[in-house]
Amino acid sequence: MKESAAFEVQERDAIYRVIASRRDVRRGFLEKPLPHELIERLLYAAHCAPSVGLMQPSRFVVIRDYDVRRAVHEAFLQANAQALETYTGERREQYANLKLEGILEAPQNLCVLSDPHSERGHRLGRHTMPETAIYSTVCAVQNLWLAARAEGVGVGWVSILDPDRLRAILHVPATIVPVAYLCFGYVDCFAKEPELERFGWESRIPLEGVVSYDRYSAGRKAEEP
Ligand SMILES: Cc1cc2nc3c(=O)[nH]c(=O)nc-3n(C[C@H](O)[C@H](O)[C@H](O)COP(=O)(O)O)c2cc1C
Known part of the structure; x- marks a missing residue:
């Protein structure tokens, strides 16, 4: 079965609008949790992403438990304090005033992981560029981020985390790579x-x-x- 090539003008406009108005969201999350079906839709969007050799290396851990989020937040505070130490002067002051996560404010977090050693896809496309397994997972994150924007759901990416500490908190085996830690939830508006x-x-x-x-x-x- 084939689909026609171009979408209707209105549908096209909607896609470009979603792309241009997607934002990284770290504040303003509403307390109301996302319904399970909506979370599943977002995960499905991520799962539809292209992947090298069709290996589909992405794995997803949805985190709603407050204690788990608090442990991740503590890991963030430590990593962020270390990052702050690398700046001096005005930049340091500016950095200290930035809000760089919404781990506790967002009712849901999501850890997107990659299994770069999976034999799925039979290494097609990875002989010369093994890192494409990780790239494939980044494609999944972007799919989810765009779908979320269309659903009125804010997503914020937090990379100020030590991957090993994140692995320990989420019980992730050493061979699996945490690619993105995301805070997500309903918001009233997007900047x-x-x-x-x-x-x-x-x-x-x-x-x-x-x-x-x-x-x-x-x-x-x-x-x-
Ligand atoms: C790989 C990656 C890691 C990021 N890590 C963080 C982060 O730790 N904290 C944060 O506040 N924003 C983070 N961001 C969001 C960027 O700051 C943001 O995408 C950029 O400033 C552009 O803003 P926009 O996404 O609203 O267009 C990250 C984005 C990407 C793609």
Whole structure:
């Protein structure tokens, strides 16, 4: 069975709108938990993602238990304190004022893991680039992030965590790689611009700054401090 090539204009517009208005959300989560069916829809979106050799290496742990989230939050606090130590001066002050997670505020968290040693897919595409197993899981995260935006669900990615400590908390075997730790839940609205831009940490570069044709050329705009 085949589907027609292009979607209707309205459907296309909706896709681009979802992509452009997706945000990383760390605050403003509503207390109301997401219904199970909605969580399943989001996980299904993630599971539909492309994967190298069709290996489907992504695994998902949905976390609702407060004690588990609190343990992860403590791990975040420690990792974040260490990260703060790497900055000095104004940057340090700025970093200290950033809100970089919503682990306890969001009623649900999700750990997205990858099994990069799985024999599924028979190593197709991984002979030269074994890291594509992990890339495949990142594709799954993005699918979920976009589906969540369409559902009015905010998602925030927390990478300020020691993977081994996360493994210990979630009982993850050493061969399985934690790729993304996400906080997610209903929100009232989505900010128009990335929070890091709003707080002056970094600004977005225009598309022209990162595109070249036929040969690589380092975009001047991409390299500006
Ligand atoms: C791999 C990855 C890790 C990230 N880790 C964090 C994090 O630890 N804390 C945080 O507040 N945001 C984190 N973010 C969110 C980014 O800061 C955010 O995507 C970026 O500032 C652009 O904002 P937007 O997603 O709202 O467009 C992460 C995003 C990615 C893709």
